[in-house]
Amino acid sequence: xxxxxxxxxxxxxxxxxxxxxxxxxxxxxxxxxxxxxxxxxxxxxxxxxxxxxxxxxxxxxxxxxxxxxxxxxxxxxxxxxxxxxxxxxxxxxxxxxxxxxxxxxxxxxxx
Numbered sequence: 001x002x003x004x005x006x007x008x009x010x011x012x013x014x015x016x017x018x019x020x021x022x023x024x025x026x027x028x029x030x031x032x033x034x035x036x037x038x039x040x041x042x043x044x045x046x047x048x049x050x051x052x053x054x055x056x057x058x059x060x061x062x063x064x065x066x067x068x069x070x071x072x073x074x075x076x077x078x079x080x081x082x083x084x085x086x087x088x089x090x091x092x093x094x095x096x097x098x099x100x101x102x103x104x105x106x107x108x109x110x111x
Contacts, residue, residue, distance in 0.1 A: 026058035
């Protein structure tokens with residue numbers, strides 16, 4: 001979660017809200033102004049990942065693709081063994097040093 005307008009990382013397109021951090025920039029500016037709730041959804045089916053923000057798909061990628069492997073190799077995560085390859089595991093919610101609020105967080109397995 002990031003305030004695209006006020007946080008220094010907001011200047012980096014692949015770090016903005018909805019992006020797959022440092023790998024894929026969110027396409028389109030669909031964030032609501034600070035003080036309003038945004039709705040986010042992350043869908044992972046096999047190796048395919050989609051990020052949705054306010055009912056707009058902003059990122060779509062496949063972790064098995066050559067494009068993903070190239071982006072990962074060029075990122076700070078290149079040496080993190082297994083980064084982005086686990087279909088199951090823990091979910092972490094993070095901020096970038098500013099106040100952040102979450103509500104109605106739901107996690108479910110897709111058939």
